[in-house]
Amino acid sequence: MSKPALLRLHRWITLVFALPLLAIIVTGLILSVEPLVQTSGIGGPAIEAGRVVELMKRYDPDGKARGLSINAASRRITLQGTNVPAIDLSSGEAASTGSTLSDVFLWARFTHERLMGQAWLVTASTLAMVIILLLGIVMGLPRLRNTLSGWHKATAWFTLPLILLSPLTGLCMAFGLTFQSGAPPAATGRPLALPDATRMVAASHELSHVISIGTRGGRMMARLYDGGELRAYAVTSSEVTALPRNWPRLIHEGNWSALIASPLNVVTSIALLTLLSTGLLIWARRTLRKRRPRADGPAGAAVVGAG
Known part of the structure; x- marks a missing residue:
């Protein structure tokens, strides 16, 4: 041509x-x-798991939320899959704006x-x-x-x-x-409840570094910053395990x-x-x-x- x-x-x-x-x-x-x-x-200041779980149970007593987003900069959490607005961690009240x-x-x-x-x-x-x-x-x-x-x-x-x-x-x-360099661990059984998953993640990582915790692909997962890199972790009742890196996503989104x-x-x-x-x-x-x-x-x- x-x-x-x-x-x-x-x-x-x-x-x-x-x-x-x-x-x-x-x-x-x-x-x-x-x-x-x-x-x-x-x-910024550390975010306490107990405080987050307390607010989750207050605003989502039936446990219908499918995920949790944490905004450490504004000190707010958002319950995904619900009609609840963003919740202020300091006051415990729903954010007006x-x-x-x-x-x-x-x-x-x-x-x-x-x-x-x-x-x-x-x-x-x-x-x-x-x-x-x-x-x-x-x-x-x-x-x-x-x-x-x-x-x-x-x-x-x-x-x-x-x-x-x-x-x-x-x-x-x-x-x-x-x-990915290795296959992700297969999802087994029912995903961990969101409050329990939050406690598990908080036991090994600072919650202010966490972007989200929620169910994806039949497993409970957490996305958090570790050494400046946004990593995905599988959360079970026994451990929080880093998942193999998705290199196209890391490069495309600039999260590496x-x-x-x-x-x-x-x-x-x-x-x-x-x-x-x-x-x-x-x-x-x-x-x-x-x-x-x-x-x-x-x-x-x-x-x-x-x-």
Whole structure:
């Protein structure tokens, strides 16, 4: 396939998926800073397991909650799967207002993973992004110039490992590829009750480092920061065991090291946003440039004829 044909395909795929790609990239940029925000709150005062369990039993006496989220920065817990608002750990009362930043992250995550409630659209757009990048690679090394097109190409080539790794790991997550070094332990029996799971996690880890505890895939799991890395643990009545790392998720979400990966993801998102915006601007300028002579042609001919 000739280079003009590759460029045309590169351009049209971008135009077709421009809006969903914009939404995915912008929400990805927002989520890039989430690990930094989460780790900034884990160095605060300790959170007592007894206090958390007490509040769980007060606000969820029937034990209907399927999970627990802990926001160490704002000193709040949220019972997932219930209509109970966030609970303030200090006062023990339901928070009158939600955490704006947490709400933004929640919206961004839902949009990023299920754009307009359509997970397939996210997967298709991510696949389109990979194809667009591969077409750019196949077209060969560019001539770097101080033009809009030159900056577009320079951004792509200088950040290529980052901007290619991001959608590839996203596709791995979408298709369930984990590259785990070992199989996770099989879930046995009924999952541990949420209050009991909270006590088990608190016995071996500081609760201020915990992001969530809840049932997933038939087992009770906890997600918590350990040495700057967000790890998943299986929680049973006898032990809390670290699960094998899901490398595509760790890399994509920047949870392998909040201090390093989070800024890298910000750079990746800005680069992708730059590529999308400059690419659309280049197309718009070329389209208008082609149409302008046609629009001016009849008028020019009329002037000549009148002369």
